[in-house]
Amino acid sequence: MRAAAADLILAIVLTATVAAPAAAQTAASSFADLRNRLEADQTVYVQTAEVADEGGRGIKGKMLELSGSTLRLLVDGQGREFSERDVLVVSARHTSTGKGALIGLAVGMGLDLWLLHGWALAQECGRGGDAESCGWLKLGLMFMAGSGLMVGADIGHSLEHEQVLFLAPDLRGSRTFFAMTPLVSSRRRGLAATLRF
């Protein structure tokens, strides 16, 4: 039972931390391909061949239209057009609030069950132990899980991930892709690594 719980928590942590890159889509290499990946009003970042943004993130704008080889964005309240020839990267950025909260929850619960003797109390409760032990168990679990959830969500919110939607054809060979996927079962625990270049 304890081993199963350990596997469950390990799987949650590994899935939340390393599985995401494996799900990353291959970036489009033409605006024609990009059309299926963009939604109206979606916020994207465009990096052009000419350095337009010294911050390195690119020009932020909301998608207005994608027609032929031209991408139209709403940038600072004004429409702006980008030619496919001039665009190097189109990306979306996401924070990891939910993922961080999940990891925090798992870590908080794990700490309570292992380090703070929550597991021993749970077993006592399961055997019809006294009400005070059960009360402490619930309180401890709620406090640790809640704290973990909040701290994890906060950390996750501060982390930003770039999802590349379009990559200019002459850059395709310059970005390597590395992903790790958790392998957790009753007999094995490990990571599967994928390297694409």
Next chain:
Amino acid sequence: MCVAASLTGCGSSARIHIAAPATRLSEFKTALVQGSSDVEGATKEAIQLEATVAMIAREIVPFQQVLTKRNVPDARVDLRVEARIVLLKKVTAESRAARGMLAGRARVAADVVLIEVTTGAVVGRFTVEGQSSGVGTTEQAIRRASEQLVAFVLARFNG
């Protein structure tokens, strides 16, 4: 004073080392900028350097036309500006956000050769280097290096 010194030290900067002074460039009407890299994994930066140099040159150097190798590979021009990245220290927006000033400064150095296309003669050779501020990224370093490169060309165009 320490604060002032450290703030000054944190600004972006650029410098140039002239190996062979260029002849007067005003005789050239059209130019082609060609970016490349000796550094592995710097394809994007080479493209950005090429395009940024061309963009700034169009704004301030009175050439009739400034083209890029990427957009017009077979263009017939009078002057070819070859900029080859020889040093690159990248700082991405993500690493800057995660590590702040601990991510260090981005740096890019490029060897530049100015070639008269009709004769194949080298009419100028120099090295430019751009460095980001303590909060800037690779793009800022590329921009500083590009400005330095174009400033040299403009000086030889006018001088």
